[in-house]
Amino acid sequence: MENKNIEFHELQSADLIIDAIYEGGNKGNISDDAIGKLMYTGNSGGFRVKNNVEKNPAYLVLYTSGEDVNWPDEINKEKGIVTYFGDNRKAGKQINETKKNGNKYLERIWGVNNEASKLDIPIFMFKKNPTLSSRRSVQFIGLLVPQVIGERNEALLNGIWRTDENGQRFLNYEAKFSILNTGKDVITRKWIDSLITTPLTSDEYAPKAWLRYQKTKSITKSLVLEAPNEIHVRSKDSQLKMENKTDKAMLNILINNFSDNPYHFEYVAVDIVSSMDNSFHFEKTRNIRDGGRDAIGYYSVGINDNKVNIPCILEAKCYQINNSVGVKETSRFISRLKNEEFGVFVTTSFLGKQAYTEIVEDNKKILILTATDIIKILKKKQINTESRLRDYLEEFNNKSS
Known part of the structure; x- marks a missing residue:
């Protein structure tokens, strides 16, 4: 079955559907970005946060091009696990001193150094998916949660060392998430809007899987979107x-x-x-x-x-x-x-x-x-x-x- 395509002019009213393609614009500049229009965020970067009316983070958007060989983000659809690298990709700064504050958000999601300020918000994942209409089109991967079955939570956010071309060493984060199995529920525009405008009552429009996860704060097999490949003869x-x-x-x-x-x-x-x-x-x-x-x-x-x-x-x-x-x-x-x-x-x-x-x-x-x-x-x-x-x-x- 082919993936659903949502046109650029429809993005601001569109729901989020697993594996759907959200078309970018065709003006040839940064305004063609699909995520910015779809999710009301900035139009560049791997980490994009949208604040609510109370000036607190409403949700986080993660984006990957899948093209950085040094930082190979991985989307394992069979196991329903995403591996995503932080944004400290050059030497000379502390691990959380980045322009987009991506690594600071990762630290808050896992409660690093301060469990009381732990960030518990929806995380939406998109991947670059150029189309004939626009090179800025994206595919929606799913709703992520910072837990993986069989893994200790503290093992899901790791500082990893790299050496740049000048021999300088630096730290970045490697984070692992599970893709939430929202089943037949689409992530509605009403939920996205309510996370921003009426955060206290946003659960009214939330997917059932998100509510189950929020209630238990633990991941179970039924909550993970696993999609095993059929065994086939590869060409x-x-x-x-x-x-x-x-x-x-x-x-x-x-x-x-x-x-x-x-x-x-x-x-x-x-x-x-x-x-x-x-x-x-x-x-x-x-x-x-x-x-x-x-x-x-x-x-x-x-x-x-x-x-x-x-x-x-x-x-x-x-x-x-x-x-x-x-x-x-x-x-x-x-x-x-x-x-x-x-x-x-x-x-x-x-x-x-x-x-x-x-x-x-x-x-x-x-x-x-x-x-x-x-x-x-x-x-x-x-x-x-x-x-x-x-x-x-x-x-x-x-x-x-």
């Missing part, structure tokens, strides 16, 4: 998709680095999978008589010392981009899986259609990571430039088999 293009020239260059560097000794890529594959999810624990096998298992290990489920370890094996193939992984390779890998094991197959190229289809249709317990997945995981590790990738690969170039 060659989707398995090889690169967002820009840097991504393509990084993939070529990765492949060429192991052209003389593709076995060393197995160490990188283990590190990539472990970085993707630290519940994976692998031990690299010897290349001689490894039984086709490049690494063996387990996936740990549970908390503290109450865990279950699910055994798994990994196979890695460092292939040229257009050299597909075929049925021969995947069938051999499947044959080596024991009943209680699942598999992780990592390749710098892609799986051929027949090989991929057989895995999906036969419900084989195999996680497939291809070229596009590898680059995404590396970028989440802040390995997002060609020079950083070369430095990273140096660690693996002298590994012994």
